[in-house]
Amino acid sequence: MNPVACLRLPASAATPPSPSRCRAASQPPRSVSRLPPRASSSTAAYTTKVYRNANIAKLQAGYLFPEIARRRAAHLLKHPDAKIISLGIGDTTEPIPEVITNAMAERAHALSTVDGYSGYGAEQGEKKLREAIAATYYGDHGIEETDIFVSDGAKCDISRLQVLFGSNVKIAVQDPSYPAYVDSSVIMGQTGLYQQDVQKYGNIEYMRCSPENGFFPDLSSVPQTDIIFFCSPNNPTGAAASRDQLTQLVKFAKDNGSIIVYDSAYAMYISDDSPKSIFEIPGAKEVAIETGSFSKYAGFTGVRLGWTVVPKELLFSDGHPVAKDFNRIVCTSFNGASTLSQAGGLGCLSPEGLKAMQDVVGFYKENTDIIVDTFTSLGFNVYGAKNAPYVWVHFPGRNSWDVFAEILEKAHVVTTPGSGFGPGGEGFVRISAFGHRENIIEAARRLKQLYK
Template sequence: MILAIFCEAFKTKVSRNANMAKLQAGYLFPEIARRRATHLLKYPDAQVISLGIGDTTEPIPEVITSAMAKRSHALTTLEGYSGYGAEQGEKQLRAAIASTFYGDLGIEEGDIFVSDGAKCDISRLQVLFGSNVTMAVQDPSYPAYVDSSVIMGQTGLFQKDFEKYGNIEYMRCTPENGFFPDLSSVSRTDVIFFCSPNNPTGIAATREQLTRLVKFAKDNGSIIVYDSAYAMYMSDDSPRSIFEIPGAKEVAIETSSFSKYAGFTGVRLGWTVVPKELLFSDGFSVAKDFNRIVCTCFNGASNIAQAGGLACLSPEGLKGMRDVIGFYKENTEIIMDTFNSLGFNVYGGKNAPYVWVHFPGRSSWDVFAEILEKTHVVTTPGSGFGPGGEGFIRVSAFGHRGNVLEASKRIKQLYK
């Protein structure tokens, strides 16, 4: 007789952060990667094309990489070596961001905090706000806003029947309301996360809509966290920055990134604007507290990445970025044309590298699975962005041209 001896694993006496237990399954994009890997085990010879996660694919313009290479090589010399830099970012880069993106909007170098990306800054902002604030998000929206809120303890439990967390105000954005929430039915919250052009819908808010949003925030004494990570993709005259709206500096923070402009998804470089005019209820400067957070939690962006950021904002670098963005926007047109030709209702595309496709009455994860199983193309299920995304999929335009054309061909064969 064989005796099996089971040893119970050693456990510490440290209790788990109860907020982590509230999170649903895995974060959206690792879950998609897991399902893609499972699909490849089933079909090892399949040529899987990923139009799911919003990861750039085209090379970084040479003017930018050469500046990073030069800075990197300089670190081998006594004259060129540098260690820790300013946590807020290098002065020259902060000034270039202010002048390039905020020109005559009254945003100064000192209002800019350079970082390792907008996603990281979203979490730092949540640390700044703490656990006692209430928050609102567009529905659907980028999942990092909600998940970071859950981790911080700002929310209640996940309500399975509604696919929502308690204590979060979900601002529904649908084709019927032009993907801009009906603010008259939105409850007051301390913080409002707002992304324009929106990820995942690809829709940019108009000047009139953002004027209403700023007034709503002022009337309620709220702070807007405005994510403008796709602003350079705009093709119309919608505002590129929340600070184009009068009064926004008193109620808004803006975060942005070089990730989708210059292919810096792996290089990691972004920034957040916290205007000096923005004050807490006790009159204390929000920027001063954010500066303390940055100095405590962060040692500054890579000096090599910052050299690349400065090159991005040179005339040649700006042209290089616009050329790459133009390439992705051509991909977007191909994807839009594909789904339009099949009779689907398609949104986005014009102002962002995302196409939002409606499959009414269907589970978005089922549509994701159907497309993956039958075409070997990875998309993103809309419900991963909130309950308002159910019945939609997001298709990313980041991809090599041949892959986008091949994916479009396979999708046409599936739904013809």
């Protein structure tokens, strides 16, 4: 995949232009007469008269993970006999437990019968699954079945939430953080241009999370923003926020009138007393939305099933319930999650399914131990891993893409450069624990050989 062309703000510019000013500067008004494309040149391509979305042009290169895949493919062309081990993209590798696939198979076979066939379902998800999610993950937090919106994954819901918020909001993100938050904000027109000198987009608040502050931002230095994207355990750092830290975050949102979008995709990996849901914090229902996913619990990265919690207590500034507008977005743009995926979700939440998911999570956590031991033995500072399937390794003073290239070229191991998650990730590399055990052990051997 070729990187997407991008617009860059000169280092001398103090303030990036707004999206509307960017459009006005780069595109003629509709009333201006335009000549049709020339057809005389044999090399000239035909073009339509439709303007390109100027917000897409702001995006830097390709989306992080397709860019990693592109570089992996290029490396394989150069070294066709190399046995590449991928510990970069956070894709699961272990088979889905049979108790879950059996539930999907049973539903699939039922579709071939008159009594078992079903067509369109509720856009919000099947009632039984919404009830099961509420009871399993939010039973003690006052979240009800009607607050749950089942979806085809948390990443998809992030974009739907951006449509809900519109272009006239300002967001804050952890730095580093999952790139979908920032990229979806850019596409929606919430930001200014990319500022190459500081590696940030205008009109986004980057909340620095580093070893020095325990990977939790100094909220006293964060200005008021409308939407706060917060992931715990964090991707990529693996840090899980404590109860006291999340209490501070909820208070900060209330004091500023902000909405928190809390990404809990890795909550099942928490092994200490860190909260697994933002709704464990008193008052969170008045300021927070939470997304969840079966991708990293049950291996549903390809099956696609997640959910978003929008409490009825969450209101816009005019008193209108946020859930009503999100329901309108869902009903307009989505026909509901696959019935087979939802059957799998019910299988996941059965007693046997929950035990099977815990076993899968436990397997990946053992992989993190191997990776941590490897880098620790080599003298690196290592973070994360305890409550997440990611290991965040520090390479002080080095460009993270250079480290990525070095490990790929010399060890044939794919990692993820930290700078792909924001400027705060420079000097770090993320190692994913998603992999077959023999590959994890072999990758550890190669890395020890490289950095011994």
